[in-house]
Amino acid sequence: MRSLYFIPQPTLSRMVSSDQLPKNYDFAEVEERWRKTWRDEDHYFDRNSKKPQFVIDTPPPYPTGNFHIGNALNWCYIDFFARYKRMKGFNVMFPQGWDCHGLPTEVKVEELNHITKNDVSREEFRKMCRELTEKNIAAMRITLRKMAFSTDWSNEYITMTPKYYSKTQLSFLRMLASGYIYQDEHPVNYCTRCETAIAFAEVSYEDRETQLNYFDFDGVEIATTRPELLAACVAVAVHPNDERYTKLKGKTMKVPLFGHDVPVIIDEAVDPAFGSGAVMICTFGDKQDVHWWKQHNLALRKAIDRQGKMTAIAGKYQGLNTTDCRAAILADMKEKKILHKQEKLAQRVGTCWRCKTPIEILSERQWFIKIKPDEIQKAAHEVTWYPEHMLLRMENWVEQMEWDWCISRQRIFATPIPVWFCKKCGELAVPDEKDLPIDPTLTKPKHPCKKCGSTEFDGEVDVLDTWMDSSISVMNVTGWDGSGKPPYFPAQIRPQGHDIIRTWAFYSILRAVALTGSRPWDQILVNGMVLGEDGFKMSKSRGNIIVPEEILVKYGADALRQWGAMGAATGSDIMFNWNDVVSASRFQTKMWNITKFALIQLEKGGFDNDTPVIALADRWLLVRLSDTIEQVSKAMESYQFDTALKAIREFAWDVLADNYIELVKGRLYQQDASRASACLVLHTAFDALCRMLAPFTPYFAEECYSYFNPGQSVHKQPWVSFTYEDDAARKEGNTLIQVVAEVRKYKHDNGMALNAPLGKVTIYAPHSVNDEGDTGRTLNADVHWRTDVAKLDRVISDIEFNRSIVGKTFRKEGQAFMDAVKALSPEQLANPPKTIQLGGTEVALPENVFTPKYSYMEEGAKVDVLTVGDVIVTIAKKE
RNA sequence: GGGCCCGUGGUCUAGUCGGUUAUGACGUCGCCCUUACACGGCGAAGAUCGCCGGUUCGAAUCCGGCCGAGCCCA
Numbered sequence: 001m002r003s004l005y006f007i008p009q010p011t012l013s014r015m016v017s018s019d020q021l022p023k024n025y026d027f028a029e030v031e032e033r034w035r036k037t038w039r040d041e042d043h044y045f046d047r048n049s050k051k052p053q054f055v056i057d058t059p060p061p062y063p064t065g066n067f068h069i070g071n072a073l074n075w076c077y078i079d080f081f082a083r084y085k086r087m088k089g090f091n092v093m094f095p096q097g098w099d100c101h102g103l104p105t106e107v108k109v110e111e112l113n114h115i116t117k118n119d120v121s122r123e124e125f126r127k128m129c130r131e132l133t134e135k136n137i138a139a140m141r142i143t144l145r146k147m148a149f150s151t152d153w154s155n156e157y158i159t160m161t162p163k164y165y166s167k168t169q170l171s172f173l174r175m176l177a178s179g180y181i182y183q184d185e186h187p188v189n190y191c192t193r194c195e196t197a198i199a200f201a202e203v204s205y206e207d208r209e210t211q212l213n214y215f216d217f218d219g220v221e222i223a224t225t226r227p228e229l230l231a232a233c234v235a236v237a238v239h240p241n242d243e244r245y246t247k248l249k250g251k252t253m254k255v256p257l258f259g260h261d262v263p264v265i266i267d268e269a270v271d272p273a274f275g276s277g278a279v280m281i282c283t284f285g286d287k288q289d290v291h292w293w294k295q296h297n298l299a300l301r302k303a304i305d306r307q308g309k310m311t312a313i314a315g316k317y318q319g320l321n322t323t324d325c326r327a328a329i330l331a332d333m334k335e336k337k338i339l340h341k342q343e344k345l346a347q348r349v350g351t352c353w354r355c356k357t358p359i360e361i362l363s364e365r366q367w368f369i370k371i372k373p374d375e376i377q378k379a380a381h382e383v384t385w386y387p388e389h390m391l392l393r394m395e396n397w398v399e400q401m402e403w404d405w406c407i408s409r410q411r412i413f414a415t416p417i418p419v420w421f422c423k424k425c426g427e428l429a430v431p432d433e434k435d436l437p438i439d440p441t442l443t444k445p446k447h448p449c450k451k452c453g454s455t456e457f458d459g460e461v462d463v464l465d466t467w468m469d470s471s472i473s474v475m476n477v478t479g480w481d482g483s484g485k486p487p488y489f490p491a492q493i494r495p496q497g498h499d500i501i502r503t504w505a506f507y508s509i510l511r512a513v514a515l516t517g518s519r520p521w522d523q524i525l526v527n528g529m530v531l532g533e534d535g536f537k538m539s540k541s542r543g544n545i546i547v548p549e550e551i552l553v554k555y556g557a558d559a560l561r562q563w564g565a566m567g568a569a570t571g572s573d574i575m576f577n578w579n580d581v582v583s584a585s586r587f588q589t590k591m592w593n594i595t596k597f598a599l600i601q602l603e604k605g606g607f608d609n610d611t612p613v614i615a616l617a618d619r620w621l622l623v624r625l626s627d628t629i630e631q632v633s634k635a636m637e638s639y640q641f642d643t644a645l646k647a648i649r650e651f652a653w654d655v656l657a658d659n660y661i662e663l664v665k666g667r668l669y670q671q672d673a674s675r676a677s678a679c680l681v682l683h684t685a686f687d688a689l690c691r692m693l694a695p696f697t698p699y700f701a702e703e704c705y706s707y708f709n710p711g712q713s714v715h716k717q718p719w720v721s722f723t724y725e726d727d728a729a730r731k732e733g734n735t736l737i738q739v740v741a742e743v744r745k746y747k748h749d750n751g752m753a754l755n756a757p758l759g760k761v762t763i764y765a766p767h768s769v770n771d772e773g774d775t776g777r778t779l780n781a782d783v784h785w786r787t788d789v790a791k792l793d794r795v796i797s798d799i800e801f802n803r804s805i806v807g808k809t810f811r812k813e814g815q816a817f818m819d820a821v822k823a824l825s826p827e828q829l830a831n832p833p834k835t836i837q838l839g840g841t842e843v844a845l846p847e848n849v850f851t852p853k854y855s856y857m858e859e860g861a862k863v864d865v866l867t868v869g870d871v872i873v874t875i876a877k878k879e
Numbered sequence: 880g881g882g883c884c885c886g887u888g889g890u891c892u893a894g895u896c897g898g899u900u901a902u903g904a905c906g907u908c909g910c911c912c913u914u915a916c917a918c919g920g921c922g923a924a925g926a927u928c929g930c931c932g933g934u935u936c937g938a939a940u941c942c943g944g945c946c947g948a949g950c951c952c953a
Contacts, residue, residue: 024918205953287953348953389883393951396882400953498883499951528884529950537950566904568892572884573950577891579905582918589918597915646893646903658920669914741921748910748922755913780913804898807936814936851899 016707018599025592027556027585031699035145042715043150045093054090055491056082057474057521059504060097060159062104065136067143069538069576070497070530072548076564077527077641078495079149083695084636086150087719093488095155095477096144100133101414102466103194107355108132109413122412122441129413130160143548147557148698150715157476159415159469166437168469169418170482171515173430175369176419180514181407183367187283187290188406190362191352192308196410197366199465204353212275212345213330216338218253220245223275225345227333228326229282230255231314232303235262237292238278239270245278256338257329258315265296284361286350287402304360306410322360367408367417367462371510373398379509379519383494386639387571390498390526397502405507407465414463416440422449423456433482471507474520485516494521498571499529525639528573535575546576558697559584565641565696587649588700591689594657595704598686601668602708607676607683615667615674615772618681619726620733621660624651625685626724632692633719641696648692656685659737666777674772683708688720732769738868739763743779746866746875755780760876764790781875790872792865796829798853805849813838821850 045055058078061071082094109128110116117125137158144151157164175181188197214223217236224230233255238245245264252261262280269288270279281292283300292298303314310317310325317325333339350359376398385391408417416439420429429445431438440459448455472480478489490512496504505524512520531537532544539545551560562584568574613619628651635644664678687708693701694714705714743761744754752758758781763769769785776783801818810817820838821829829852835842863874 018915023916392883396952400881502951531949535949575891577905579891583904586918590916593916593919595915600915642893650903657915661915662920665913665915744921751910753911753913754921755911800899802899803937807898810936812936 015599015603016710018596018603021596021599021707025588025700025703027558027588027699030703031146031148031556031558034699034702035148038713040151040153042713043092043094043152044154045095045152046091049091051089051091053093053488053492054082054085055093055478055488055493056095057477057491057494057508058095058097059496059500060099060157060470060473061140062102063098063100063133063136063140064104065139067140067548069546069548072147072560073530073564073567073574074495074497074527075144075147075149076561077525077570077639079147079561079698080565080641080695081493081525081636081639082150083698083715084719086715087691087694087717089718092152093155093477094150094152095157096151096153097156097470097473097476098133098137098158098160099466099470100130100158100160101463101469103196103355103411105129105133106411106413117412125412133160143552146552147548147561150698155477157473159466160413162437164476165415165469167472167476167480168415168464169436169438170433171472171475171511172418172464172468173433173436174482175511175514176430178514180370181367182370183365183408185363185365186368186403186406187293187361187363188366189350189359190306190364191355191357191359192304192306193355193357194352194411195306197362197364197406197408198352198359199406199467202353203350203359204356205348206351206356208347208349210345210347210349211342213333213342214276214340215256215333216340217256217278217280220248220253220278221276221340222278222280224280224285225347226282226285226326227329228310228317228322229285229303230280230329231258231310231317232282232284232301233258233260233262233280234283234293234298234301235265235281235296236278237265237267237270237281239272240266240268242270242272242277248278256336257332263298265292265298267292267296283363286361290361300363302363304362306362306364308360366406368404369407369510369514371401371404372513373401375513376506376509379513382519383509383521384523386523386525390501390524390571393498393501394505397506405465405510407468408462409465410461411463414466415469417460417462417464419460420445420457421460422452422454423458424454425449425452427451429457467503467507470504471511472515474508474512475515480515489516490519491521492523494524496524496526497529498526501526526571528568528571531573531575533576533578538576551581555581555585556699558588558700561696561698562587562645565645567642569642570639587653588697590653590657591693591700591704594652594661594686594689595707597661598682599707602679602683604679606671607679609680611676611680613677613681614770615664615677615774616729616733616736616769617660617663617771617774618677619729620736621656621681621685622724623726623730623733624655625688626722627730628655629688629692629720629722636695644692645696648689648696651685652689656689659740660685663736663740663774663778667772667774677772684722688722690714691717691720728767732765732767735765735868735871736769736771736775739866739871739873740775740778742866742868743781743873743875746864757781758875760784762786762790762874762876764788764872764874766870790865790874792863792872792874796826796852799829800851800853802849802851805846809846809849810838817843 056078059074078094082092086092106117106129109132113128159165172181189203190197210225212223212225213227214221236253238248248264249266251264253264254261281289281298283293283302284290301313303311304322305311308321310320312318314325317328320328330339351357352359377395380391380394418431418436418438418440420440422429427449429449431445441461445457474491475486478486478491480486508520529537532542534544536542536544548560559581563580567577567580613622628647631647632644635647667674667678690701690705691714698715701714747754747756758779761779761781762784764786766787768787799822806814806817817838820836832845834845836845863876866873
């Protein structure tokens, strides 16, 4: 019936004496002490290990200098399962990367030094960026350590180091050779402030109000929001069914102010209801223009340059920026009396996600990576997604990809594109792989031009998109060096936020497939965003930003980590809530007191592993513990941290502290064999709690565990594997708990203190119960357990139906059936017949379909009667 | 405009492949300092489960529509 597979051996002789436990739990002191005690080596991935590997492709954060709360949530999840997997016997790699390159650091360097990137040499500027980045990384490492993340610092990687970016360059050369990477002149999103091309993933959208200008275009009215692009007009488009314009078919028209001729094209995508129904196509006003331009093979007229100034084709407007040019052209239109009207229009403008400047679409020579949707979809489906629905976001993103990935940037602090161009013939030259990393602006190729033999080259000045660095994080951590499949590939899991599914996850899958032919990870765990206390995304303008450091100072890392686990179901957005942090901290206080109580009791000794467990409460606690362990383990396997921690807390607080300990307290104060049983159970439960809490509250769990096992770390113990089966104990124990609760309520209702003496209490239960006197001591009453039937007059006051059975059996006749049962005589209800009359027919009465509810009449002795299921409790009334 | 997710006591939330009394926390109110804990214990009040309709013996749960919020994208 029951089995004890594992009860930890108590090491009584080595326990710390209870008088050494501080009265209150001082998280600040404890957390700092363990931080200094723990050794980094304990978290190193062991390359010679025989254990199964568990490699985590952790997100490399951008080194801003501040580890924000969204990062914190993300890392909490990682650390929960990293610690859990270690306890489960896996060889875990929890690397820490830093995604260094990119615009924000360049902007910050310019700001801090009051320079622009053109004021110093490229190398000098890079040096400044590197130095700032190193400083920021150092600051963020401190927060990571405070949070007790079990980082594998032997596998730290920094994308700006030659070690890392030579891999980025190697991956570039490999994908260039395999045809994934090509260069082409093509329209790209371009930020004229940052002076660089950007990818769609880097375009954000903002609501702005603009003016829709109606003007005369060679006799036809056209509405445009961008008159400054008139010089770049290459066609006029109308809808095929728009009768106003059918006569224009096949004609050409003269562009006002500029005078060049453009064709009229017919296209169903034109909205006849918008503006005048005729639209001018410019290269390029928006994405739709690019579409039409490609589809109708139109001319290319570049009116805006990389600095956002008008080009030579803009004639007298050359050199103006777009805003000034717009004003000038509108003024000229007014003067020529061709501007009919202007109206306000709400519109969404694509802007640079870094600096919020509206993006232009410019046609430039750029480097691209081919996007092959089918192979990305296939690999994405081979990965297990948590939560499952996040896969949809990937599917939707891949489906709507229109352009290839533009990977070149016209910036400085980034991985150089490792190619040269022959000065004579323009042929591309690439370095030998063994010479990587290289900066083509500083070095020359070792071989003459393959085509013309020239030794004169220009180095590529463009650099790589930062995602080119971070999208091979998984290649890096799994040990890729270009020679075949990496030794630890694929990684077991990728944890990340849902905001970067379309970037980091998408690019990582693309690159893994391109470089190895298969999926990068077995699983992906997607966490939600952290919202402010007001339910909105944290932002400076809303003033709802909470930083981890603030929480660490007030409540400590363990409380913050508990918030991360419990705030919301894994994958949902989570609102920051001080309340949750406070209750997390209260839970620690409660557990601290449980620790104290356990230590005070257990240090007295008198028990060992062979102590028989007999008392009902003890058996019940072990069953509940076994249930909890099963529940928590199951939740951990599917990354349901909220479920896991909730179950742990409920067991510790409700089951162990409020019920079990209250019940056995009196027994523990005595000295006999039944005390030993309680001690063994208490120790078993406490030990299991420490282990289950270890992934969530590493400092706290270590501190509690250390008092019982000095010199040993809970983090080096295996995960709990204790099971205990005893259905009778579960059922009878639950009843016992309810009886105690009912009697307490009875005392409360009668204005008695909970510890007030109660006199004689008789419990009539169907089975004999050995409670070792727990119930009597807890209730402060003279408790008698009896298995005979209580001699009481009782009447049936109500009938409780099992609607599940009623509905399934009688369907539409359900109500009629219940009425028929209620009409039975009290004798029949007490001893139900096998059949019952229903609508004139005899039908079988299902088993357990109803339970009579009794109310009791006093007999000779004056008693109050409580009922708990099939148990009757009588309380002798005091005269 | 599209996609995803969500709407449950004052607040936040569990439950959602239908079934007995809708979970817990915070807050509120009452009682209790019982040799681990007042940073605690016990108890109470408080919910037409967003709205409307449908399916069903039975809907917080399934379906449709509407309203509202958030996130991602065009």
